[in-house]
Amino acid sequence: MDIFIRRHPLVPLCLLLSILLLAMFAQSPRITVPALAGAVLFLCTVRGGFTVRSVIGFLLCWALIAAVNPLFSTGGATPLVFVAGRPYTREALLYGVHLGAMLLAVLLWFRCERLLIPEEHRFFLFGRFAPKLALLISSVLRFVPLLKRRATAMRDAQTAVGIYDDPDWIHRAGSNMTTMSALTTWSLEHAVDTGAAMKARGYGLPGRTTYRTYRFTGTDAAWLSAILVLTASAVLALARGGLGVSFYPNIVFAHADTLTRIGVAAYTILCLLPFLSAIKEELRWCFYRSKM
Secondary structure (H helix, E strand, O other): OOOOOOOOHHHHHHHHHHHHHHHHHHOHHHHHHHHHHHHHHHHHHHOOOHHHHHHHHHHHHHHHHHHHHHOOOOOOOOOOEEEOEEEEEEHHHHHHHHHHHHHHHHHHHHHHHHHHHHHHHHHHOOOOOHHHHHHHHHHHHHHHHHHHHHHHHHHHHHHHHOOOOOOOHHHHHHHHHHHHHHHHHHHHHHHHHHHHHHOOOOOOOOOOOOOOOOOHHHHHHHHHHHHHHHHHHHHOOOOHHOEEEOOOOOOOOOOOOOHHHHHHHHHHHHHHHHHHHHHHHHHHHHHHHHOO
């Protein structure tokens, strides 16, 4: 479901850039928490946003970062235990939790990108002045799901001919390496064929038009203005130091004045815009179904 399919592609692009840049460079829980919550709510709303395997993988990655960070960083004034004579501190653990949450939020928003900006929108945005970049971005974002489907197909085919019947783990590891080698070769050949096919169709030539032309309407201007105002509020709070936090040796948050609260509220609204748009689309669809 393309939430912003009726909007100009510049609108979701600015929204994603604002959310991602602030989430990556603010280094503050006051920014990380809304970013993570907004991505989770949006992905839970749309179909296919989450799978059980992806949820387990994300949670394990988060837990691993949080648990490993105190092993390398011994800063902090509150040791919980001692590991090999080194203090395992509460501050380092909480910093690991925050670092894992920030990384998870960024990864989830990149996962949201394919729903907010379809492939056609990417080619419209970058196809004219950077056609190679547009093709590269689309190929990279398509690579992971395509790789999963191909790996499943190859594994099923090899299982059917009895390659994985041997219970010996060495033999199974060798079979997995063979599958990975074939999968890598197949993927590289497909990437080369895709580039050659796009070149043969005249992609990237001067004067080439896109399949669809998007017009920047008054509604798009209102959306973009709202995004820029919310982003400017959050950036202003960050520039004034209201979002700062120190984890070592003790956890100390910067004083939250009125401007900081406004900036955090603005960024929270910014992160919730895709979720609210998805809810609006679901309610509209339910209303139309009730009228059938």
